[in-house]
Amino acid sequence: MNTYPYLITPHEPTKKQLWLAAFTSLLCHMQPEEAIKAADKSLELCDERWEHPQWIESWQYTHSYPVGHRFRHELPSNGKP
Template sequence: MSTADHIKSEGETTNQKQFWLQCYVSALTRLNPKEAAKEADESLVVCNERWATAPTVASWRFAHQFPVGTTFDANSDKNL
């Protein structure tokens, strides 16, 4: 299985182990292994803190995102 096939089959999501490994390998280009492991650990902590309470963004939903035949109330917040 090629890397591209693996990414497609996994749905382009990265788990914590993969993220840590990517951080570690990246840090190895400039640090010794022990320091790279520490930096990867810190990166994972920062990432988890950042996405523990992900910000929400209000956005408009458009008519083409609803099934055919859906009716809309112009005065309703349900269209947001």
């Protein structure tokens, strides 16, 4: 999952890939039925966590960002796009 709002990459895993990775890693620790429920819960928690990612402070120059990127000072007062 992409954690930086300004980075867009085609190599970001899909939800299906994320669920499958969680499921296969959980199979080492529990029965398949329990692993399915735990993988579903982990995907739900990821969606909640990254629905509104937090802004980060960085020392990068504005010309390093893609064209069209909106910086914090250009956003409304609540800081969300």
